[in-house]
Amino acid sequence: MKKELIFVWACKALTLLAVSFLFFIFLFIAKESFMFFQKTPLLHFLTGSRWNPMADPPAFGLLPMIFATVYVSLLATAIALPIGVGMAIILSVLAPPKIQWLLLPLIDLMAGIPSVVYGFAGLMIIVKFFETHFSWSSGESVLAGGILLAIMILPYVVSTCYESMIKVLHHYERASRALSVSKWHMMRYLVIPTAKKAIFAALILSLSRAMGETMAVMMVIGNSPIFPHLFRKAETIPALIALEMGGAVVGSLHYQALFAAGLILMLVLFTFNSFFFFIRKHIDEGIKW
Amino acid sequence: MVNDKGKASLFPLRLWLFSSAFFVIASLCVLFGYIFIQGGRELSLSFLTNTPQGFPLGVEGGIWPAIVGSFWFTTIACAFGSFLALPTAIFLAFYAKTTWIVSLCHFLIHSMAGIPSIILGLFGYTFFVVTLGFGVSLLSGGLILGIMIFPFIEVRVEKTLLEFPNNITQASISLGITKTWTLFHLILPGCMDDIAKTIALGGSFAMGATAPILFTGAVLFAPSPRSVFSPAMALSNHLYILVGQGISISKAYGTALVLIVLLLILNVVPLVINMCRKER
Numbered sequence: 027m028k029k030e031l032i033f034v035w036a037c038k039a040l041t042l043l044a045v046s047f048l049f050f051i052f053l054f055i056a057k058e059s060f061m062f063f064q065k066t067p068l069l070h071f072l073t074g075s076r077w078n079p080m081a082d083p084p085a086f087g088l089l090p091m092i093f094a095t096v097y098v099s100l101l102a103t104a105i106a107l108p109i110g111v112g113m114a115i116i117l118s119v120l121a122p123p124k125i126q127w128l129l130l131p132l133i134d135l136m137a138g139i140p141s142v143v144y145g146f147a148g149l150m151i152i153v154k155f156f157e158t159h160f161s162w163s164s165g166e167s168v169l170a171g172g173i174l175l176a177i178m179i180l181p182y183v184v185s186t187c188y189e190s191m192i193k194v195l196h197h198y199e200r201a202s203r204a205l206s207v208s209k210w211h212m213m214r215y216l217v218i219p220t221a222k223k224a225i226f227a228a229l230i231l232s233l234s235r236a237m238g239e240t241m242a243v244m245m246v247i248g249n250s251p252i253f254p255h256l257f258r259k260a261e262t263i264p265a266l267i268a269l270e271m272g273g274a275v276v277g278s279l280h281y282q283a284l285f286a287a288g289l290i291l292m293l294v295l296f297t298f299n300s301f302f303f304f305i306r307k308h309i310d311e312g313i314k315w
Numbered sequence: 316m317v318n319d320k321g322k323a324s325l326f327p328l329r330l331w332l333f334s335s336a337f338f339v340i341a342s343l344c345v346l347f348g349y350i351f352i353q354g355g356r357e358l359s360l361s362f363l364t365n366t367p368q369g370f371p372l373g374v375e376g377g378i379w380p381a382i383v384g385s386f387w388f389t390t391i392a393c394a395f396g397s398f399l400a401l402p403t404a405i406f407l408a409f410y411a412k413t414t415w416i417v418s419l420c421h422f423l424i425h426s427m428a429g430i431p432s433i434i435l436g437l438f439g440y441t442f443f444v445v446t447l448g449f450g451v452s453l454l455s456g457g458l459i460l461g462i463m464i465f466p467f468i469e470v471r472v473e474k475t476l477l478e479f480p481n482n483i484t485q486a487s488i489s490l491g492i493t494k495t496w497t498l499f500h501l502i503l504p505g506c507m508d509d510i511a512k513t514i515a516l517g518g519s520f521a522m523g524a525t526a527p528i529l530f531t532g533a534v535l536f537a538p539s540p541r542s543v544f545s546p547a548m549a550l551s552n553h554l555y556i557l558v559g560q561g562i563s564i565s566k567a568y569g570t571a572l573v574l575i576v577l578l579l580i581l582n583v584v585p586l587v588i589n590m591c592r593k594e595r
Contacts, residue, residue: 027493029495034406034410034495036402037405037410038406038410040399040406041402041407041420043399044399044469045420045427047427047462047465048423048426051434051438054441055434055437108335109338109339110339111335112332112335113335116332116333116335116336120332129340133343135582138516138519138523138582139346139575139578140524140551140574141524141525141526142523142525142554142555143350143523143575145558147350149558150349151345177346184339214328234429237431238429238430238431238432239431240432241555245555264526267433267434267437268529271436271437271440272529276445285441288433288434288437291431291434292434295431296426296429298429299425299429302429303422
């Protein structure tokens with residue numbers, strides 16, 4: 027009995043430790059950020075359009091980076107969502123089981139490819155294509171970042187939609203077979219309408235994935251802190267942190283500014299993720315009837 | 316007539332579906348094909364077993380220290396990640412009695428999964444490297460990678476535990492056997508394959524990550540690490556440096572290929588073991 031109690035308490039303690047890391051992370055980031063906000067007002071930080079930590083006085087305006095992050099993520103989601111939903115419909119409704127068996131692990135594998143490899147491939151394929159076929163100043167652009175990110179978030183869109191579509195299909199399979207409803211009819215009048223929530227969940231998930239993505243975007247977007255334009259360079263918030271963190275002195279204003287940028291990103295993503303969590307829960311409970 | 320109308324309006328739907336499938340499969344093929352073909356040219360025994368050489372460092376030579384470094388980062392990450400994730404999963408699946416605690420924990424774990432990797436790197440830098448004084452080292456990098464894969468492992472292990480056949484658990488409990496004994500002698504041995512598979516997948520996730528170890532553990536060049544407090548090279552970071560600083564594109568292809576092959580091994584080996592066991 028005693029051993030049992032010890033084991034249960036050890037599990038409890040470790041669970042507490044694990045979830046408290048979330049608070050640790052938040053606290054550490056927030057602590058440094060608040061020191062920054064004491065010197066630079068939040069509003070200036072959010073609406074300033076110049077980022078130049080080395081100037082005198084240094085300028086910390088995050089607006090171009092915020093725009094760039096939102097722009098790239100929206101672009102990527104706009105590309106990935108229709109393709110991913112289409113693929114999920116094909117996989118769940120039309121593809122014979124053998125093809126599903128072959129493609130699903132491949133799509134999982136696609137999600138498992140490290141982002142630095144995506145970035146490298148994007149640089150070699152997408153950016154190079156832009157540079158050789160268009161007369162832009164450089165191939166590194168918001169468009170390249172958007173296309174690459176779209177490919178990266180595709181597996182998330184496909185698997186989120188596929189899971190809920192397959193549930194709907196199983197639910198109606200017998201009734202539809204008995205009525206000899208065609209697959210195309212089922213797709214249009216059953217699968218697509220009921221998948222709306224799942225598609226919305228996929229939208230939120232892919233936006234949050236895209237916004238937090240660091241390496242791949244950083245490698246193809248060019249990284250200059252200016253307002254984003256589809257065919258020109260830009261810099262996202264994660265890229266800003268990854269690039270400048272190495273050069274910022276611990277405890278300096280620049281260092282704290284990077285934490286503040288991280289805090290903003292984290293809060294936005296936290297909102298998105300909570301949203302996704304509740305939609306997902308809603309779907310899971312809704313499908314059971 | 317009705318049939319005709321139906322067919323006409325199906326055309327855009329078909330076009331959309333098939334072109335999206337085409338796009339997904341094409342991008343998969345291009346991605347893998349490109350790296351396998353280009354990387355295959357670079358691959359040789361000396362590339363795998365030598366240290367980086369030449370000026371700038373990495374133009375010649377191989378990636379052996381990076382392979383060793385990646386291995387240790389992944390091992391520490393898996394160990395720490397499962398050290399946190401397994402008890403959490405066991406607690407949430409079997410011992411937590413109040414539903415709101417379970418929901419709260421699920422929500423918190425889900426939120427942890429959503430933290431972008433660069434923020435984890437930032438946290439690891441202030442907490443492990445500066446505050447705790449571990450320095451830029453295998454340990455700092457490994458721990459932060461462990462925190463990164465914790466939600467991934469926890470969610471899947473909890474699912475595995477919950478899917479374990481209920482009748483065995485119930486039978487055992489109705490015989491008056493304690494929950495803990497049931498857990499260790501019946502449930503965990505039965506779930507071991509799936510748990511191992513999940514940890515391996517988490518490991519592959521950790522091995523590919525760059526942003527968390529960018530300031531916490533990975534460096535431009537280091538010999539194979541001697542202790543957990545020494546900094547190390549990592550394949551993912553090495554690839555980033557080779558490309559980002561334009562050192563050597565051909566070596567970068569080789570590194571990317573090695574990284575992907577290692578990840579494939581981590582993904583496929585548990586599957587093969589599973590299949591062999593089932594056949595027996």
